[in-house]
Each structure stands twice: as structure tokens, then as C-alpha cells.
Amino acid sequence: MSVQELVVRRGRRSGVTTMVAVHSRVLGPAVGGCRFKVYPGLRDAIDDVLRLSAAMTRKCAVAGLDFGGGKSVIALDSPPAPEQRREILLDHADLIASLDGAYLAGPDVGTGPDDMLVLRERTRHVFCLPEEQGGTGSSSGPTAIGVLAALRAGAKAVFGDHEMKGRKVVISGYGSVGAHLAADLVAQGAEVIVSDVDERRLLAAEEQGLSRVRPERVLDIAADVLIPAAVGGVFGPATEVAVPLVVGPANNQLTEDAVADNLAAKGVVWVPDFVASAGGVVYTLGREAENLTHAEALARVERLETTTRQILDAASANGTTPLTEANALAEARLTSDAEPRTPSPQEPRTAA
Template structure:
């Protein structure tokens, strides 16, 4: 992947906490990436997260056919601090970039926080609907995930899925699969989420049991890093496809999945629905029909990646990364 265009690390003048903005690429257009507010052992861990996640956003946008590159904001939430002041500091840094980077919600932030960032810059998306934004992006992320699942296993009725993580996106994916007639195994670290299983008539299991359930498709829908060298030998699914970002604990895990004959759908493709929906509505002013067509197009993108991987004898992860690099290189030239 290409080196980053620009990285800013600054102690917020109002909040006093580290504010990190990483712009990976603007070859295809202004960079996009959420604002993550999270505690880290050290600010350098936050920097590493920003660098990795911004590069992943470049791949996501390129594969989704969006006229955008990838970026990321990380607010290193250490000790007691003024949250609104930190968000205003984020807005100040983003405004200095002059439109090269736009941010939206991520772990630890939501649509309401985009209003606070928006006090200092207009380069935000996913503001609340009442404020003229597109609001919560989880419905679009879930719709894109289900489109991807159709590419993985064809017809959904009668197929079995283990959904790990029942937050805004995971719960919506589970409901859409239930409506389509799929069989479900559900889990979340929060036992209160068990009510979703009861509502859908699904089996409720522990997270570890969900991870290794004998199903057609495992659907990781929580935080990343769930697929490790230790976990892969225990999997009993035919495929893995979900909206969680950065599912692979390391690049070598893609090879381990391939060796076991488990089809992995790159999360950079599966999870693209949120950014497709939000930026389509707010930045490109696309109609609902145009946004829906882009979401449905995730299936075709994934099918093409699978075909390339099989033809060239590589993993889907390698095929996806190569295609993203090709598109960005073509734009740069």
C-alpha cells in the first residue's frame, strides 16, 4: 500500500489530549474516515491505529468505487478530559486540511458528536437527521453486509449464520437474515443482547461458541482481530463474512483460512455500506435509488474478487488489496 499523504499529531489546545489525524490517500478524491475516541496505553498506540485504519479506508473506498481516499481521526482518551473540547480540537485540525479529509462517527463517537466537530469545520458527515445529515449509518452498513452474504452463499433461506456482536449493525444484520428465512446463532459480550435472539427465535450461545459454531457463514460484527492463528483451526464454518473492521489479527491469517478451505470475504468490501450510504446522501447528493444500487453493488464487487482470487491462485485478501492498489495507482498516474 502507498505511504500516507499526511499525518498530524497534536495535543489539543482546548482539551489537552492527543489528537491524531492520518490522511492516507487523496488520489481518488478527498479522504474519508471516522473519528475514534478511545483509551490507549500510549499515544503511539493511537497513532498506529490511525495509520492502519486510514490505509484500510483507502482500500474500502477504492473497492467501493467511491471518489474518495482514506483517512482516520483518533482522539487518545486518557484520564479526565473535556469531551466537547476534544471534539472541537478535532474540528480545528480537520479545517486546517482544507477539505482534503472528511470525518464521521466511529468507535466512541456518534452523529451528535459530528455537530460539535462541525462547530469548527464543515468537513463532517453523519450529522443527526434533524440537523440535515444522514444520521446513523448502521442501516446502510447492514444492508451492504446482507448483499455481501448473498454473494458468499447465494440464496439466504435455509442457510445458517452465526452473528457475533449484536450492536447497531449486528442486530440489524440478524433481523434482515431472519426476515429472509435464515437460521441464526447469535452472541454478544453483553448478556442484555439476548433479547434479540428471543425476538428472532434464534439460538443464543457464548461468544466462543458462536465463533466456532457449525454454520454456513460466520458473521463477525463486533470489534476486529477476532480471526487469529489460534482460532482458525477451531472454525467449523464454510465461510466468514461480516461488517467488523480488521477481522484478521495479521496478514498471515488469510493464508490459514485459505489452507483450510474457508472462504473469507474481505471486510473492506463487506463493511462499505455505511460510508457508501452516508457520503452518497451528504457529499454526492445521490438519490435513495442510487445509494441502494451502490449498496447492492457490493455483491458484484465481492463476486469479482472471489473470481480473481480463484483465477490467480491467491487469497481474497490479496486479490482485494491488489485491485485497490491498481485503482489508486491509475488515479495517481
């Protein structure tokens, strides 16, 4: 499915280029994070927002959400001065507002709940405001819970049980989600090794008693599980992986879909990223669009274990890949005649 709409605009306040891609609204309004990032060029930013919006369509469809896929990007030439950030965000908010609810924004790489609060000054179509402002705050915790749910299903398929005690796990990316995952896996008895391009994060990991490895060595480590939790494009046609199971929240991990076949041929079970990473959006939309309680929304996140198990079982039974089966599941929802049930957000929910 091709993108429905791509809007690229230079901000009137900041002069910075921002963009929104609406990939699909078949199931409901498009939802996706706002990425604040330096790009080599405009074409790189456009390619990124298009790929990410398509992934959001699949993510929402597979997770059973009545929302479409979208994404927005603030394409920086260089890191801005701190005092410029607000003007840049307000320019981006104006762009989102001009789409009149076709796209709903949340945090992504480079943005957080405080930034969503700035966007909210110009548009109501924003999720994940700080909790004290009526939002659900950071989605890192629910995202990690969703990854762990998918990991349980993946481990059962590969190892015969979901126990992590004694398993060697490599986490590539020790940001907010990676840190959540590391702490939980250590508590389960796993041996956790982390990597990150930010030396400060690695020092924080060491303070938590974790082993560390240089980013360029991540794929060389023989382990039980690899969790990509940083940037996309991790696996290409010639990539060698020294683990039997890959489950992680990083978006667009494959350089192209055909890589899924390559990984399967090498005996690697790769849980599609748009399945494993859905916990954050499932939780946030449950709380803010449907007014679910915290417990009810987390219960929905935990269902990702069942979804992942169904996908892996179908791939095994049909002699296909998990990506093929996940895409088929998404396509089945996108081509059904079911009417969307989930309302769009109007005003911030009162924090419970």
C-alpha cells in the same frame, strides 16, 4: 503505500490526545470515521489509526469512490465524564479543521451523528449529521445492506445459491449494524446466534427471540456463516474457524494479511472486510457529496454484490485469495490516471 500524514495533538480544552491519519489522497480527499475509544497507551492508538486509514484507502478504491483513505482517533486514557465529551469533540474538530479539507470525518466506534453535529461547529468537513440537520444520520443501515450484498455473493460461491433459509449464522457483535443484520437474516429464515461483550445488548437480542453465545465461544460454533461485526483482530495465524464462509463489517479482522492464506488453506472463504463493510461510506458519500436520492445511493450499495462476486471469481480462477484479488482491484484504481470526479462537501445537503 505508506501514510501521507499523521497529526497527533493534545486538545487545548480537554487535554485529551486526538489524531488524524491521512493515508492516501490519490483519488480524492481522505475520508474515514472518528473513533472515540479508551486505549492502553498512545502507541496503541497510533497503530490503530494507521491501520484503519490504510483500510479506508482500500475500501474507497474497491468500492469505486473518488475519495482517499483516512481515519481519526480520540485516544482516551479512561472513560470521560459526560460533561467532558463536548470539549473533547471540539478539540478534535479543531484538528480536523487545521487540515483544510484533506480529511473528512464521519462516525465510527464510539461516535454518532450527534457528535458529528458538535464537530460541525468548528469544521465543515464532516459527514453523517442528523437527518433533521441536513445529513444522512447513522450509516448502520446502509452498512448492513452492503454486508448482505457481499454475503449473497459469498453464499453463491460457497453453497451454490444465496438463500439464507435454514442456514446457521453466527453474528459476533450485536451493535447497530449487527442488529440490522440479525433482523434481516431472521426474516430470510436463517437460524441466527449472536454474541456481544455487552450483556445489555445480549438481553435485547434475547427479547428478539435470538439465541446467544459467549464471546469466547464464537469461533467454536459449527455454522454456515460467521459475521464479525464488532472489533478487529479476530483472526490470527493460529485461529481455527468452524464455518466455510466469513463475511462481516468489522474493520481489520486479520492480525496480518498472511492470515488470509491460512484461512483459504483451511477451506474458509473470507470476504475482505474492506469490501463487505463499504455500504455505509458508499451510501453516505453518494447522498452528501453527490446529492443522489436515497434509492440511487442504495442501488450503489447493492453493487457490492457484483464487486464481491468478481473478487471471488477471480480468486477461484487464479488460485489466489479474495484478499489478493481485492488488493489488486484497489491497486488498479490507485495507480490509474483517472481524475477524481466526486466533489468534496461544502455545506450540509438539504434533507430530501
